[in-house]
Amino acid sequence: MANGLELHNYVGHLIRRAEQVHTGLWFRHVSRDITSQQFAALNALRQEPGIDQRTLAHHTSLDRSTINQMVRRLTDQGHVSQARDEDDRRRTLLCLTDEGAELLDSLIPAAKRINEQLLESLPENERGLATGILRKIASMDDAPLGDTG
Template sequence: MARALELHQYVGHLIRRAEQVHTSLWFRHVSRDITSQQFAVLNALRREPGIDQRTLAQHTSLDRSTVNQMVRRLVGQGHLSQVRDDGDRRRTLLSLTADGSELLDSLIPPAERVNEQLLQSLTGSERALAVDVLRKIAALDGEPLDGPA
């Protein structure tokens, strides 16, 4: 008889399930229009306005083509602005518009509540450990996490 994994012990399956839970909570409590990845882009630009798309991709741990599509969408929706870098005309620098800043302000409280919901079944020390373990797993691809995006 062929061997089968115990999925409730398989880390990849549990990470996928956790992502499903997060996505469901995000959709119900934060936004049906702005994804958590788009939120990360907006948040990263609040933390460091005037960065280029490559740097934005690094800060959000998203691939450059995904960031490029998100930037186009968010610019089209009036949430981001783009200007050419005077020092290097090949680079486009990104910033939140007033509308994007207002949008981010409205998303932060429910995003914090979703984060709390995800951690609520854990004790204080388990919460810190869970976040630490997830950071270590996320860094396995060799890309350091820049801190909170």
């Protein structure tokens, strides 16, 4: 019989726990109504207005069905507007509404603070390294299978 894993050394467990910490901080200090994933979508639309859902899904690393539900919810809440692409009527282009832009502006300072709070749990000389490592792990599915870069 195989020994159990030492969870304090198991990367998947640690990533899940780190996400739990982030979610708790988000809920307490940023928003109980807008999730960090919705924030990412609003932020992506601020950076690139007029993108379609597929592009938004790519920018936020969310699957198409999740982004579809999220866009519907954000549209119903008045934070996102949708318009048909005049060049390709099959595409729907997304933009922040004025209300969505105001909401995003109100969330950004608290989101920055919890990001700083998470990084402050590390020695200053390890913060950039930790962010770089997480970025590499997060982008693993962007590389062709078997390519570890």
